[in-house]
Amino acid sequence: MATAEQKYRVAYFKQKVDHFSFSNRDSFRQRYLIYEDHWNKNGGPIFFCTGSEMNVEVLANQMGIMYDWAVDFKAMLVFAEHRYYGDSLPYRERSFSSRERRGYLTTEQALADFAYLIQHIKKHAPGADKSMVVTFGGGYGGMLAAWMRVRYPHLVKGAYASSAPIAYYSGEVACDKFPRAITDSYKSQSQNCAASIRRSWAIMDKMAATDDGLKFLTEAFHSCQRLTTDSLPHLYQWLKEAYQTMAMLDYPYDTELFGKLPAHPEACRFLWNPLQTGEDLVRSLHKAASILYNSSGNAACYSIDGNIGVHAGWLFQTCTELVMPECTNGAEDMFKPKKWDVRKHAKRCQQRFGVTPDPGRLKPVPLKTRRNNLRDPWYYGGVLSGPESTTSIVVRNAAHLLDLRKPNDLDPVSVAWARTRAKGTLWRWLTPKLNFFG
Amino acid sequence: MATAEQKYRVAYFKQKVDHFSFSNRDSFRQRYLIYEDHWNKNGGPIFFCTGSEMNVEVLANQMGIMYDWAVDFKAMLVFAEHRYYGDSLPYRERSFSSRERRGYLTTEQALADFAYLIQHIKKHAPGADKSMVVTFGGGYGGMLAAWMRVRYPHLVKGAYASSAPIAYYSGEVACDKFPRAITDSYKSQSQNCAASIRRSWAIMDKMAATDDGLKFLTEAFHSCQRLTTDSLPHLYQWLKEAYQTMAMLDYPYDTELFGKLPAHPEACRFLWNPLQTGEDLVRSLHKAASILYNSSGNAACYSIDGNIGVHAGWLFQTCTELVMPECTNGAEDMFKPKKWDVRKHAKRCQQRFGVTPDPGRLKPVPLKTRRNNLRDPWYYGGVLSGPESTTSIVVRNAAHLLDLRKPNDLDPVSVAWARTRAKGTLWRWLTPKLNFFG
Numbered sequence: 001m002a003t004a005e006q007k008y009r010v011a012y013f014k015q016k017v018d019h020f021s022f023s024n025r026d027s028f029r030q031r032y033l034i035y036e037d038h039w040n041k042n043g044g045p046i047f048f049c050t051g052s053e054m055n056v057e058v059l060a061n062q063m064g065i066m067y068d069w070a071v072d073f074k075a076m077l078v079f080a081e082h083r084y085y086g087d088s089l090p091y092r093e094r095s096f097s098s099r100e101r102r103g104y105l106t107t108e109q110a111l112a113d114f115a116y117l118i119q120h121i122k123k124h125a126p127g128a129d130k131s132m133v134v135t136f137g138g139g140y141g142g143m144l145a146a147w148m149r150v151r152y153p154h155l156v157k158g159a160y161a162s163s164a165p166i167a168y169y170s171g172e173v174a175c176d177k178f179p180r181a182i183t184d185s186y187k188s189q190s191q192n193c194a195a196s197i198r199r200s201w202a203i204m205d206k207m208a209a210t211d212d213g214l215k216f217l218t219e220a221f222h223s224c225q226r227l228t229t230d231s232l233p234h235l236y237q238w239l240k241e242a243y244q245t246m247a248m249l250d251y252p253y254d255t256e257l258f259g260k261l262p263a264h265p266e267a268c269r270f271l272w273n274p275l276q277t278g279e280d281l282v283r284s285l286h287k288a289a290s291i292l293y294n295s296s297g298n299a300a301c302y303s304i305d306g307n308i309g310v311h312a313g314w315l316f317q318t319c320t321e322l323v324m325p326e327c328t329n330g331a332e333d334m335f336k337p338k339k340w341d342v343r344k345h346a347k348r349c350q351q352r353f354g355v356t357p358d359p360g361r362l363k364p365v366p367l368k369t370r371r372n373n374l375r376d377p378w379y380y381g382g383v384l385s386g387p388e389s390t391t392s393i394v395v396r397n398a399a400h401l402l403d404l405r406k407p408n409d410l411d412p413v414s415v416a417w418a419r420t421r422a423k424g425t426l427w428r429w430l431t432p433k434l435n436f437f438g
Numbered sequence: 439m440a441t442a443e444q445k446y447r448v449a450y451f452k453q454k455v456d457h458f459s460f461s462n463r464d465s466f467r468q469r470y471l472i473y474e475d476h477w478n479k480n481g482g483p484i485f486f487c488t489g490s491e492m493n494v495e496v497l498a499n500q501m502g503i504m505y506d507w508a509v510d511f512k513a514m515l516v517f518a519e520h521r522y523y524g525d526s527l528p529y530r531e532r533s534f535s536s537r538e539r540r541g542y543l544t545t546e547q548a549l550a551d552f553a554y555l556i557q558h559i560k561k562h563a564p565g566a567d568k569s570m571v572v573t574f575g576g577g578y579g580g581m582l583a584a585w586m587r588v589r590y591p592h593l594v595k596g597a598y599a600s601s602a603p604i605a606y607y608s609g610e611v612a613c614d615k616f617p618r619a620i621t622d623s624y625k626s627q628s629q630n631c632a633a634s635i636r637r638s639w640a641i642m643d644k645m646a647a648t649d650d651g652l653k654f655l656t657e658a659f660h661s662c663q664r665l666t667t668d669s670l671p672h673l674y675q676w677l678k679e680a681y682q683t684m685a686m687l688d689y690p691y692d693t694e695l696f697g698k699l700p701a702h703p704e705a706c707r708f709l710w711n712p713l714q715t716g717e718d719l720v721r722s723l724h725k726a727a728s729i730l731y732n733s734s735g736n737a738a739c740y741s742i743d744g745n746i747g748v749h750a751g752w753l754f755q756t757c758t759e760l761v762m763p764e765c766t767n768g769a770e771d772m773f774k775p776k777k778w779d780v781r782k783h784a785k786r787c788q789q790r791f792g793v794t795p796d797p798g799r800l801k802p803v804p805l806k807t808r809r810n811n812l813r814d815p816w817y818y819g820g821v822l823s824g825p826e827s828t829t830s831i832v833v834r835n836a837a838h839l840l841d842l843r844k845p846n847d848l849d850p851v852s853v854a855w856a857r858t859r860a861k862g863t864l865w866r867w868l869t870p871k872l873n874f875f876g
Contacts, residue, residue: 020458022758022793023541103461320460355460 008033008060008079013120015083017090017104019112024104028090030113033060033079034121035067040074041127045430047075048133048156050114050148051082052141053314058086059141062257064406066136069423073430076131080117082144083110084313096312099354105316106361111144115152122155132430138162138401140322143169158429160422162404165381168324171359175327175340177380183333185247186268193268196276197243198334200285201236203278208232220282221289224301234306236336242289243267243334248400252410260295263410267291319349323359391425393418446471446498446517451558453521455528455542457550462542466528468551471498471517472559473505478512479565483868485513486571486594488552488586489520490579491752496524497579500695502844504574507861511868514569518555520579521548522751534750537792543754544799549582553590560593570868576600576839578760581607596867598860600842603819606762609797613765613778615818621771623685624706631706634714635681636772638723639674641716646670658720659727662739672744674774680727681705681772686838690848698733701848705729757787761797829863831856 011032018024033056038044047066051059060079070077081088084105089095096102114135122128133156137145142164149159167173186194207213208229217235218227227235246265249255253263267288276284293302318324323345328335346356395403395418402411403418449470456462471494476482485504489497498517508515519526522543527533534540552573560566571594575583580602587597605611624632645651646667655673656665665673684703687693691701705726714722731740756762761783766773780795787795833841833856840849841856 018459018461019799020546021456021541021544022796023456023462023538100461103459106459108458358460361457 008035013117015113031081031087035077038070039076043130044074046131046133047077048135049079050135050137050141050144051080055086056081063404065404118155132157135159138404168381169322173380175325179328179333179335182247189268190272192274193271194334196271201336221286222301223304235304238304242292250399265291319353321361323357393421446473451555453551469519469525473515476508477514481568482512484569484571485515486573487517488573488575488579488582489518493524494519503842556593570595573597576842606819607760611818613763617766617771617773620685627706628710630712631709632772634709639774659724660739661742673742676742680730688837703729757791759799761795
């Protein structure tokens with residue numbers, strides 16, 4: 001939802017498809033958004049949002065804190081779209097049509113895009129040569145924001161990385177952590193709620209063994225296609241995705257991210273009763289998922305066909321550098337037991353993209369691991385330690401990326417406090433000569 | 439000249455041709471030399487020589503200091519060959535046959551090779567996981583050694599970069615510095631010597647205007663081919679190369695680098711007399727160049743045909759990332775006046791390799807500029823400032839890379855002292871808990 005103040009300008013910058021060889025000489029147009037209303041051309045900083053796995057216009061709407069701080073810091077805002085997403089497709093509609101073309105979707109190439117764009121802006125925007133740059137990002141974008149500081153310290157003075165689950169992708173976190181974190185989020189609302197979800201899988205398995213059961217499931221979930229034994233995994237994935245997303249995006253007010261999402265999407269309000277019959281429980285699961293999938297109330301039926309709207313680019317990245325092992329056992333977590341099978345994953349990636357996952361590909365320095373945002377299942381992947389100048393803020397009561405959004409009266413106090421600390425840190429970085437804050 | 443102690447083992451490591459995309463899946467064998475005679479497997483460091491623009495076996499013979507220090511530090515030595523040189527050709531004999539194949543000769547790819555090789559050794563050599571790594575390199579190899587520390591600080595504890603002319607290639611040094619530094623080297627032997635060389639160009643130009651003159655030049659320089667107006671630039675290049683190399687490699691004892699080179703190759707002993715006739719001067723130039731080109735005394739004639747033995751890989755690198763502007767005016771320097779013509783250079787690179795020079799390609803952080811080794815024409819390109827932990831040593835009396843060679847009684851005191859300081863710095867890096875040296 002673009003607000004009145006967000007009058008950014010859309011611009012494009014010519015990038016090399018391959019920054020690291022002279023073999024491929026193709027180039028493409030990277031989209032970026034630029035907002036200068038409050039910028040002090042005589043030394044005001046540049047807040048640079050490192051694009052993540054989405055359209056940059058959608059992303060910019062989630063970064064309200066940058067607009068908020070632009071006023072105080074007299075900052076220029078730049079939102080750079082990540083290559084292979086949104087309108088920044090190196091080979092337009094054919095970007096994913098061959099391994100040669102999609103193969104340039106890597107984190108190092110994306111970081112180099114950002115570095116070149118920063119150089120370009122500092123060179124060509126009058127006054128920007130004196131401006132210090134701070135990167136901003138959340139989630140995968142937060143990883144990139146932090147890596148920009150590691151890779152290009154001469155261009156980037158500091159990074160504000162929110163909920164950047166670097167450790168999830170570096171193999172330092174056990175595969176059961178993420179599902180357990182989601183389960184904990186549901187348990188914290190109601191022990192019975194997590195238990196209901198846990199027992200639902202066997203119930204649905206049993207139903208799926210008969211034609212009548214499959215018919216019931218099809219109707220209960222309002223599936224557009226008739227559910228079959230083959231499509232059962234798609235149903236389970238669809239449900240899991242809903243539980244996961246609602247745990248992540250537990251915002252205190254209505255949002256529009258991937259469609260509308262109401263404030264505090266509490267699946268548990270349908271799932272607290274341990275005495276529900278199997279059929280009632282299934283109907284309750286549908287209601288719970290509908291909070292996410294049908295907040296408008298207009299969906300006639302759901303396409304539960306395995307295509308849950310994950311971008312091809314992201315699927316490719318999880319098949320190359322960003323492998324996040326995940327396993328469930330149905331005991332410590334509320335999900336159907338499933339081992340992490342690295343070979344199966346590799347086989348699927350080979351079939352789909354012609355690549356073998358290579359999570360050890362060179363990325364900027366792996367940092368030491370700790371966790372951070374406590375109300376966000378991504379927190380085990382967070383990083384709390386770093387060089388001396390690193391400030392780590394643990395937000396006890398914040399959903400995924402909440403701190404990056406525009407301040408709101410409904411925000412928990414912990415988030416308001418985290419923003420204040422982050423802002424103070426930024427002041428210190430940007431005014432090194434006034435470093436009397438300690 | 440391999441000495442008895444240099445009983446290294448030759449090994450190969452499988453590298454990706456392209457570390458930064460998933461488009462090219464080719465791999466090749468990188469050669470490296472490994473020497474473990476003195477290595478303490480329980481924590482002894484790894485001294486890792488970052489290969490430069492030459493065969494790694496030739497390189498290893500110039501790095502005698504590493505063997506010397508291996509004893510005291512109980513270090514493992516590794517000499518890694520740079521991709522596209524020696525026996526580390528990604529596409530064997532076809533490595534330079536198309537832009538697609540040669541295009542992967544970039545500094546970032548070479549640094550990534552070294553990083554993967556370090557990871558491999560630390561993982562597979564029993565005990566090496568505890569070993570700290572220090573990179574060593576000279577000239578271009580010194581640039582790579584320093585960049586390894588910048589790019590991969592989690593793998594590389596420190597770098598010993600000798601005469602690493604980073605600033606020459608980053609556009610920070612004026613184009614006349616290198617020729618002036620060479621001139622200064624000759625002036626320091628005799629003002630008349632530099633003056634003789636300076637006046638020789640016009641004399642040769644005049645000779646080349648007549649057939650008799652060309653015949654005289656052909657005979658005086660013992661050229662295998664008859665010199666013509668067209669080949670005159672080759673003759674001048676051949677002479678300039680000789681002056682330059684002798685200024686760089688002014689070692690106090692005989693060496694074998696690119697053929698034999700006698701101690702203190704003093705071209706000036708033939709060129710001090712300002713009263714020589716033009717013909718005598720030309721004959722003296724031949725004698726001077728012969729110090730370098732015919733130290734064995736066996737050459738019947740010289741091939742002065744423009745092929746002065748520069749490796750195709752190095753030519754490619756000077757046409758892509760490592761552009762070093764050079765200009766002469768015949769006044770402050772002793773060379774034939776020649777402007778730096780960036781467009782002409784670009785045109786030649788386009789014709790020869792199908793590439794346009796791109797010296798602004800992303801390389802690791804550019805450091806601030808100062809000069810260092812004072813008896814080495816590369817010194818204006820050296821870097822003396824850096825992060826706090828940087829130790830910069832200016833060696834007043836050392837030729838190019840002399841400090842990296844095995845200690846010799848004939849070394850100037852300044853070099854012995856520089857080695858002692860460098861060694862002390864290494865001790866500090868490698869024993870951080872005993873950091874009482876300051």
